[in-house]
Amino acid sequence: xxxxxxxxxxxxxxxxxxxxxxxxxxxxxxxxxxxxxxxxxxxxxxxxxxxxxxxxxxxxxxxxxxxxxxxxxxxxxxxxxxxxxxxxxxxxxxxxxxxxxxxxxxxxxxxxxxxxxxxxxxxxxxxxxxxxxxxxxxxxxxxxxxxxxxxxxxxxxxxxxxxxxxxxxxxxxxxxxxxxxxxxxxxxxxxxxxxxxxxxxxxxxxxxxxxxxxxxxxxxxxxxxxxxxxxx
Amino acid sequence: xxxxxxxxxxxxxxxxxxxxxxxxxxxxxxxxxxxxxxxxxxxxxxxxxxxxxxxxxxxxxxxxxxxxxxxxxxxxxxxxxxxxxxxxxxxxxxxxxxxxxxxxxxxxxxxxxxxxxxxxxxxxxxxxxxxxxxxxxxxxxxxxxxxxxxxxxxxxxxxxxxxxxxxxxxxxxxxxxxxxxxxxxxxxxxxxxxxxxxxxxxxxxxxxxxxxxxxxxxxxxxxxxxxxxxxxxxxxxxxxxxxxxxxxxxxxxxxxxxxxxxxxxxxxxxxxxxxxxxxxxxxxxxxxxxxxxxxxxxxxxxxxxxx
Amino acid sequence: xxxxxxxxxxxxxxxxxxxxxxxxxxxxxxxxxxxxxxxxxxxxxxxxxxxxxxxxxxxxxxxxxxxxxxxxxxxxxxxxxxxxxxxxxxxxxxxxxxxxxxxxxxxxxxxxxxxxxxxxxxxxxxxxxxxxxxxxxxxxxxxxxxxxxxxxxxxxxxxxxxxxxxxxxxxxxxxxxxxxxxxxxxxxxxxxxxxxxxxxxxxxxxxxxxxxxxxxxxxxxxxxxxxxxxxxxxxxxxxxxxxxxxxxxxxxxxxxxxxxxxxxxxxxxxxxxxxxxxxxxxxxxxxxxxxxxxxxxxxxxxxxxxxxxxxxxxxxxxxxxxxxxxxxxxxxxxxxxxxxxxxxxxxxxxxxxxxxxx
Numbered sequence: 091x092x093x094x095x096x097x098x099x100x101x102x103x104x105x106x107x108x109x110x111x112x113x114x115x116x117x118x119x120x121x122x123x124x125x126x127x128x129x130x131x132x133x134x135x136x137x138x139x140x141x142x143x144x145x146x147x148x149x150x151x152x153x154x155x156x157x158x159x160x161x162x163x164x165x166x167x168x169x170x171x172x173x174x175x176x177x178x179x180x181x182x183x184x185x186x187x188x189x190x191x192x193x194x195x196x197x198x199x200x201x202x203x204x205x206x207x208x209x210x211x212x213x214x215x216x217x218x219x220x221x222x223x224x225x226x227x228x229x230x231x232x233x234x235x236x237x238x239x240x241x242x243x244x245x246x247x248x249x250x251x252x253x254x255x256x257x258x259x260x261x262x263x264x265x266x267x268x269x270x271x272x273x274x275x276x277x278x279x280x281x282x283x284x285x286x287x288x289x290x291x292x293x294x295x296x297x298x299x300x301x302x303x304x305x306x307x308x309x310x311x312x313x314x315x316x317x318x319x320x321x322x
Numbered sequence: 323x324x325x326x327x328x329x330x331x332x333x334x335x336x337x338x339x340x341x342x343x344x345x346x347x348x349x350x351x352x353x354x355x356x357x358x359x360x361x362x363x364x365x366x367x368x369x370x371x372x373x374x375x376x377x378x379x380x381x382x383x384x385x386x387x388x389x390x391x392x393x394x395x396x397x398x399x400x401x402x403x404x405x406x407x408x409x410x411x412x413x414x415x416x417x418x419x420x421x422x423x424x425x426x427x428x429x430x431x432x433x434x435x436x437x438x439x440x441x442x443x444x445x446x447x448x449x450x451x452x453x454x455x456x457x458x459x460x461x462x463x464x465x466x467x468x469x470x471x472x473x474x475x476x477x478x479x480x481x482x483x484x485x486x487x488x489x490x491x492x493x494x495x496x497x498x499x500x501x502x503x504x505x506x507x508x509x510x511x512x513x514x515x516x517x518x519x520x521x522x523x524x525x526x527x528x529x530x531x532x533x534x535x536x537x538x539x540x541x542x543x544x545x546x547x548x549x550x551x552x553x554x555x556x557x558x559x560x561x562x563x564x565x566x567x568x569x570x571x572x573x574x575x576x577x578x579x580x581x582x583x584x585x586x587x588x589x590x591x592x593x594x595x596x597x598x599x600x601x602x603x604x605x606x607x608x609x610x611x612x613x614x615x616x617x618x619x620x621x622x623x624x625x626x627x628x629x
Numbered sequence: 630x631x632x633x634x635x636x637x638x639x640x641x642x643x644x645x646x647x648x649x650x651x652x653x654x655x656x657x658x659x660x661x662x663x664x665x666x667x668x669x670x671x672x673x674x675x676x677x678x679x680x681x682x683x684x685x686x687x688x689x690x691x692x693x694x695x696x697x698x699x700x701x702x703x704x705x706x707x708x709x710x711x712x713x714x715x716x717x718x719x720x721x722x723x724x725x726x727x728x729x730x731x732x733x734x735x736x737x738x739x740x741x742x743x744x745x746x747x748x749x750x751x752x753x754x755x756x757x758x759x760x761x762x763x764x765x766x767x768x769x770x771x772x773x774x775x776x777x778x779x780x781x782x783x784x785x786x787x788x789x790x791x792x793x794x795x796x797x798x799x800x801x802x803x804x805x806x807x808x809x810x811x812x813x814x815x816x817x818x819x820x821x822x823x824x825x826x827x828x829x830x831x832x833x834x835x836x837x838x839x840x841x842x843x844x845x846x847x848x849x850x851x852x853x854x855x856x857x858x859x860x861x862x863x864x865x866x867x868x869x870x871x872x873x874x875x876x877x878x879x880x881x882x883x884x885x886x887x888x889x890x891x892x893x894x895x896x897x898x899x900x901x902x903x904x905x906x907x908x909x910x911x912x913x914x915x916x917x918x919x920x921x922x923x924x925x926x927x928x929x930x931x932x933x934x935x936x937x938x939x940x941x942x943x944x945x946x947x948x949x950x951x952x953x954x955x956x957x958x959x960x961x962x963x964x965x966x967x968x969x970x971x972x973x974x975x976x977x978x979x980x981x982x983x984x985x986x987x
Contacts, residue, residue: 159556159558165557181509181542210716212714215703215716218676218703219706219710219776220730221704221730222704230729235719264544265543266543279517281545281546282517283394283419
């Protein structure tokens with residue numbers, strides 16, 4: 091087993107990182123917004139919304155993949171309603187990013203929500219009495235104090251994206267260079283005799299990336315903790 | 323550490339795990355306690371319907387236990403110590419792989435069926451979408467160069483004495499001409515040519531027809547034959563190239579054309595006894611390869627093994 | 630103009646508050662026991678809680694009116710709030726905490742001025758977690774002041790501080806009062822603490838505002854039924870008599886009072902506490918007695934509280950003196966009666982300065 095990666099492995103690696111980065115970008119703002127909403131607002135039907143948000147955590151990923159196909163696939167009902175069936179999304183790398191986004195969303199929401207619930211409401215009240223609008227309170231008090239949760243959520247969503255398989259293969263297919271991310275490449279290798287070696291290499295790459303992401307987030311979280319003046 | 327001991331330990335653990343799984347499965351299935359002459363058949367997923375039917379008609383419900391998955395998965399499970407009596411594969415390469423690992427009873431390998439490639443479209447598209455592949459459309463003045471190319475290469479690569487039992491060959495010419503006139507945005511579901519046997523046959527056939535370079539950009543490679551079928555069923559791809567047997571099993575797709583079998587390496591379904599196979603299993607193996615079951619295979623869209 | 634006028638009800642799952650008053654003193658002490666509803670009251674004023682019904686008017690602006698369903702959100706009310714638990718932003722240093730309040734004004738000079746007023750310059754780069762309780766409270770006061778409030782609420786500003794820290798903070802409270810020029814509500818469960826700031830009180834008990842007005846009028850009408858009454862006297866330090874171990878202080882009307890030695894400079898203004906039960910009434914001066922203070926005065930009124938009677942005696946300042954009902958009879962106490970108030974030097978409690986080290 092050599093260390094140098096083959097072009098196909100580079101391709102899968104680069105694609106995985108691109109898809110993960112995009113899905114993180116997609117999940118970031120809505121994830122924070124939904125986390126805040128669930129942490130700070132009560133409304134009728136909240137339980138239902140919570141269940142819906144967390145559905146991807148408990149449903150088989152393939153089901154989510156089919157759900158995406160039925161909504162945003164070639165003849166999905168949203169595609170037909172909004173794009174006149176002209177939506178060319180499924181089986182592109184954007185579909186892979188979207189599938190990862192959907193799967194990572196609950197992880198982001200959960201982490202952010204827990205972090206925001208830990209932010210003392212009294213500090214937000216104090217900020218309000220000092221003349222800060224709700225938006226400014228969120229930006230300057232809530233969000234900075236919930237930053238560790240945002241980092242954790244982002245990492246989880248990113249990692250989920252790197253490992254996402256079922257929804258991706260269903261909604262985005264397994265197109266080399268387009269949607270064949272690391273796990274799909276790994277699985278593909280195992281479909282033919284003699285694929286064990288390459289599969290092992292891909293597994294090692296996955297492990298290295300995941301560990302790197304974990305270490306990075308840990309370092310960032312520590313920095314933030316120091317900045318927040320909390321003891322570690 | 324002694325590698326042999328490690329190996330046996332691994333096998334032992336594997337066996338324990340398998341036993342646990344078997345126990346859970348059998349207890350979950352309740353009253354179907356296995357009889358003493360039970361045997362286990364590992365079958366490629368594409369063979370599932372016919373093997374189930376065979377088991378039923380041969381009255382083997384109580385003795386034959388069927389485990390189906392992709393051939394690659396089955397082979398790797400056997401290598402890791404899974405215990406079975408027979409293996410039925412969709413591609414000879416995995417039999418060779420198992421032979422290499424000395425898991426196959428020597429001399430037990432035999433061909434049990436063959437298959438052919440067909441071009442399918444979704445029923446809904448076939449009924450409602452006129453621009454999609456239709457025989458009339460193929461004569462359109464706008465038809466691409468590929469169409470004429472295919473005609474030329476088809477003529478060149480199809481010797482008149484080939485595949486006498488391939489009935490659709492007669493109308494192949496007009497069908498293929500029109501079929502391959504895929505609208506520019508349409509997608510063609512195919513098996514992944516790099517890894518999936520279906521994909522490799524498809525690539526070979528399309529290369530022989532000089533269409534591969536044209537259709538490749540529109541192709542949607544899937545991880546197995548069934549997924550290719552499903553993409554057409556779900557209308558995520560406008561057309562697909564799948565096994566005739568799979569297409570026959572689906573009520574939601576229409577076969578538009580059949581590929582001559584000599585355009586690609588023969589599709590070979592093989593069966594073999596694994597080391598230590600029980601007599602009942604061997605008997606079932608003989609049944610599988612006897613001419614008596616040929617009509618049944620045909621019903622399921624398979625062809626008799628190539629001579 | 631009335632600084633603050635309100636009449637509202639607020640009911641929650643396990644509490645209710647009913648409040649109504651018109652307040653126009655520069656400083657109003659909000660006095661009531663713990664759990665009486667003081668915090669809810671303040672939250673309603675600041676807009677952190679929404680009353681069920683009624684109205685609240687700050688200055689000339691109606692900030693809440695259930696009739697028109699009007700509710701001004703807290704960030705638009707201009708209500709400065711110094712919280713009991715300070716609520717400094719842990720992720721911001723002192724300077725950023727101050728700047729948070731002063732964003733609209735955005736003037737560095739104002740910020741510097743207030744920082745100087747509360748002597749925060751050396752602390753500006755520190756995080757709140759590294760500050761002492763007193764330092765945190767000074768930051769909280771400065772921050773509230775910088776938010777340019779129209780009214781300032783101080784919720785138990787001295788709670789959790791020991792006597793030494795209190796003595797440190799109290800001068801800053803005075804500076805705050807002088808610097809803002811806006812009406813101030815000083816909330817505490819400790820009457821003597823309030824009386825150092827003001828004699829104008831709003832009483833809250835068991836979820837309702839029971840009365841408001843001047844301390845004496847409230848005492849006379851028997852409204853203050855809870856807690857220890859206290860005489861809080863603003864005195865001027867005259868000189869120290871180190872030989873006798875005494876500091877000599879004077880009221881505005883030049884009445885001399887002796888207390889134990891205090892760490893203060895002659896000429897300095899001090900607040901001194903003197904409990905009504907620590908004062909003894911006699912009809913004449915008593916010679917050969919250890920008490921250092923014998924102040925002649927005249928009984929203004931008697932407040933009968935049943936088990937005890939409070940006599941309000943004018944000795945140049947008005948002192949509340951606790952006596953038993955039998956003593957009232959024996960001494961024939963009544964309005965106009967000439968008496969002498971006796972109390973020991975060490976009955977004087979220095980509220981805003983430290984006793985001298987022995």
